[in-house]
Amino acid sequence: MLEVKIDLVPFGREEGRQTIAALFIWNVGRIEDDLCEYLASEVDPRNLKYAKNKPVMVRHHRSDGAWALVEAVREKMKTAGNRNDESALAESNQ
Numbered sequence: 001m002l003e004v005k006i007d008l009v010p011f012g013r014e015e016g017r018q019t020i021a022a023l024f025i026w027n028v029g030r031i032e033d034d035l036c037e038y039l040a041s042e043v044d045p046r047n048l049k050y051a052k053n054k055p056v057m058v059r060h061h062r063s064d065g066a067w068a069l070v071e072a073v074r075e076k077m078k079t080a081g082n083r084n085d086e087s088a089l090a091e092s093n094q
Contacts, residue, residue, distance in 0.1 A: 019045040034062040
């Protein structure tokens with residue numbers, strides 16, 4: 001699993017650090033060679049147990065690197081409209 005967090009550190013002071021966004025990405029299977037399928041969901045940064053949206057599914061070549069995977073996930077979330085309904089999940093599986 002990849003855990004992507006964005007922390008706000010006001011004026012570079014660690015004592016003020018707080019997570020303002022978080023994204024979890026799970027590898028759910030290998031298609032072939034380095035092509036894998038991933039399930040991803042944005043989570044509530046105050047409580048990482050709760051998803052903020054329906055998960056999206058993306059296919060990604062591991063050799064393209066982690067940042068390319070994060071970019072593919074965010075793009076998929078945009079095209080799915082980040083809606084919290086069944087149609088977003090259905091679209092993400094296409």
